[in-house]
Amino acid sequence: MTILVTGGAGFIGANFVLDWLAQSDEPVVNLDKLTYAGNLENLKALQGDARHFFVRGDIGDRELVAALLAQHRPRAVISFAAESHVDRSIHGPGEFIQTNIVGTFHLLECVCAHYAALADAERQAFRFLHVSTDEVYGSLAANDPPFTESNPYQPNSPYSASKAASDHLVRAYHHTYGLPVLTTNCSNNYGPYQFPEKLIPLMIHNALAGKPLPIYGDGQQIRDWLYVGDHCAAIRRVLKAGKLGEVYNIGGWNEMPNLTIVHTLCDLLDAARPKAAGSYRDQIAYVTDRPGHDRRYAIDARKIARELGWRPAETFATGIKKTVQWYLENAGWVADVTSGAYRQWTEQNYGKRA
Numbered sequence: 001m002t003i004l005v006t007g008g009a010g011f012i013g014a015n016f017v018l019d020w021l022a023q024s025d026e027p028v029v030n031l032d033k034l035t036y037a038g039n040l041e042n043l044k045a046l047q048g049d050a051r052h053f054f055v056r057g058d059i060g061d062r063e064l065v066a067a068l069l070a071q072h073r074p075r076a077v078i079s080f081a082a083e084s085h086v087d088r089s090i091h092g093p094g095e096f097i098q099t100n101i102v103g104t105f106h107l108l109e110c111v112c113a114h115y116a117a118l119a120d121a122e123r124q125a126f127r128f129l130h131v132s133t134d135e136v137y138g139s140l141a142a143n144d145p146p147f148t149e150s151n152p153y154q155p156n157s158p159y160s161a162s163k164a165a166s167d168h169l170v171r172a173y174h175h176t177y178g179l180p181v182l183t184t185n186c187s188n189n190y191g192p193y194q195f196p197e198k199l200i201p202l203m204i205h206n207a208l209a210g211k212p213l214p215i216y217g218d219g220q221q222i223r224d225w226l227y228v229g230d231h232c233a234a235i236r237r238v239l240k241a242g243k244l245g246e247v248y249n250i251g252g253w254n255e256m257p258n259l260t261i262v263h264t265l266c267d268l269l270d271a272a273r274p275k276a277a278g279s280y281r282d283q284i285a286y287v288t289d290r291p292g293h294d295r296r297y298a299i300d301a302r303k304i305a306r307e308l309g310w311r312p313a314e315t316f317a318t319g320i321k322k323t324v325q326w327y328l329e330n331a332g333w334v335a336d337v338t339s340g341a342y343r344q345w346t347e348q349n350y351g352k353r354a
């Protein structure tokens with residue numbers, strides 16, 4: 001048996017592949033385009049491991065995807081591949097439409113054709129698991145209940161709109177063609193190998209580099225933070241026991257305002273790597289808000305707990321401590337990914353913010 005993972009050189013995908021092969025001998029075919037966010041360094045521990053077969057390519061390349069499906073006959077496809085950064089989607093939505101919508105469409109077409117040609121026993125076992133986000137549900141007011149699986153879709157950014165479109169396509173391929181799909185909508189992840197364009201790794205990186213810590217708007221926007229290993233465990237659980245065609249919300253029961261996150265990071269760094277004078281909090285700088293910034297996300301993760309028995313193992317206190325430690329110990333990884341093109345992005349995103 002084999003699984004095919006797309007986007008397995010990115011943050012969550014790489015954590016998923018590493019965790020999968022730490023717990024099972026079932027091989028992984030890993031299809032990733034290696035955009036700026038994909039990094040083979042994340043998979044260095046698997047060098048020479050015959051259970052990991054990496055292929056550089058696009059989920060929208062039908063010829064390639066069809067050939068991989070025919071050659072490896074995976075029992076499941078788990079799709080992480082996407083453009084994932086909200087700010088980038090605001091500066092340039094084109095790639096988001098291309099990969100998240102058009103790419104997912106091509107992938108679904110290939111998987112559907114492959115599924116239709118399988119023998120009965122293989123068809124019974126086959127799964128397509130689509131990894132999505134809580135952002136498709138839009139923004140909550142302070143007193144609204146957390147998102148359940150039946151919340152209406154109200155995406156507000158080009159990123160979340162493109163993910164919403166992909167969720168709808170996945171749903172349609174189940175209802176129309178009988179493709180055995182599962183969809184997960186997860187909250188904000190943090191942990192090792194996250195590209196330092198996202199809040200937590202960006203703040204750690206900037207703090208250590210003596211740069212400003214840019215807080216968008218008033219810093220009171222709320223996200224529900226989940227340790228990436230817990231997300232990976234939830235996906236494994238949904239793959240194993242999820243009901244076909246169902247959606248599972250995944251979250252950490254851990255709502256926090258951005259400013260609290262940044263204060264926590266500063267305090268951890270003050271203890272682990274004290275500055276010559278003062279605190280990392282002194283580097284906090286309020287900057288112009290993200291256009292259309294969603295105020296609050298919160299996930300009601302009771303369905304996956306009740307039906308599949310999954311709950312997060314990590315608390316925020318334990319997860320964030322491990323994460324800060326990982327970034328302190330992997331300064332070389334950060335230096336590699338922050339060189340070159342990333343510097344241009346930093347100028348584009350932060351250069352014009354007051």
Ligand code: NAD
Pocket residue numbers: 006007008009010011012013031032033034035036037038039057058059060079080081082083084085099103131132133134163185186187188189190195
């Ligand atoms: P990421 O940006 O770190 O990684 C995305 C990966 O996909 C990269 O390795 C990239 O090279 C690859 N990729 C991009 N376009 C591709 C294409 N056309 N063909 C093949 N590979 C391609 O993203 P992430 O944070 O690891 O997110 C993974 C998935 O999880 C995404 O679908 C995202 O929407 C979803 N998600 C992320 C979070 C989060 O907090 N990061 C939370 C919920 C859901």
Ligand code: DAU
Pocket residue numbers: 084085086087132133134135186187188189197198199200202214215216217219221222223258290297
């Ligand atoms: O909710 C799940 C989503 O979480 C995923 O689908 C996305 O792929 C992932 O990128 C993430 O989206 P966010 O926009 O919530 O994450 P980001 O890390 O970009 O920002 C988190 C919060 O921090 C958000 O309110 C914006 C704010 N922020 C972010 C950056 C980069 C700042 O205040 N300053 C910053 O410099």
